[in-house]
Amino acid sequence: MVGGIVAALLVSIFPAYGFLFAGTRLSPETPLIVLQYLSLFVRELVKSNWDVAQRVISPQLRINPGIVEIKTRLKHPTYRLILANSITLTPGTLTVEMIDDSLFVHWIDVTGKDVEIATREISSKFEHYLMQLSQE
Numbered sequence: 327m328v329g330g331i332v333a334a335l336l337v338s339i340f341p342a343y344g345f346l347f348a349g350t351r352l353s354p355e356t357p358l359i360v361l362q363y364l365s366l367f368v369r370e371l372v373k374s375n376w377d378v379a380q381r382v383i384s385p386q387l388r389i390n391p392g393i394v395e396i397k398t399r400l401k402h403p404t405y406r407l408i409l410a411n412s413i414t415l416t417p418g419t420l421t422v423e424m425i426d427d428s429l430f431v432h433w434i435d436v437t438g439k440d441v442e443i444a445t446r447e448i449s450s451k452f453e454h455y456l457m458q459l460s461q462e
Contacts, residue, residue, distance in 0.1 A: 356459065359458050362455055363459075366452065367412055367416075370412075370452075371415065371416055374417045374418050374419070375417050377418060377434075378417040378434065381434065388435075389434050389435060390435050391432065391433065391434055391436065392432070393430050393431065393433070393436075394433050394436050394441070394448075395429070395431075395444070396428070396429050396430075396444050396449050397427055397441060397445050398427050398428075398429060398445075398449060399453060400456055400460060401460070405456045405459070405460050408456060409449060409452055410429055413431055413448060413449060413452070418434040418435075419431050419448060420432040431448060433448070
């Protein structure tokens with residue numbers, strides 16, 4: 327309820343930003359889901375920072391950079407963009423291309439990773455919450 331009211335106020339005050347809420351399922355649970363997503367993002371950010379710092383400090387930890395393809399179940403372009411940006415903001419990964427339901431991610435360690443494993447390791451946690459927010 328509160329999330330819906332806040333969204334309605336924001337869209338009425340800033341109509342040009344209404345596209346930000348396009349495709350969003352506004353419900354009383356929406357603010358909680360957003361907080362859970364932000365909490366997950368901060369945890370993943372800290373974990374990936376720690377991983378990259380260890381790789382920089384310790385020469386015996388190898389890096390195997392490369393580009394992997396991950397598949398997303400998200401249909402709405404806004405949510406695909408949020409996913410791509412969340413991946414890019416965590417150290418060790420960088421989204422370089424989005425084509426249909428595929429994101430191509432430059433990853434610091436791609437040894438033996440196929441599409442399903444890469445998708446599970448990189449994006450599935452983020453997608454869980456984004457799917458709950460999306461109307462699709």
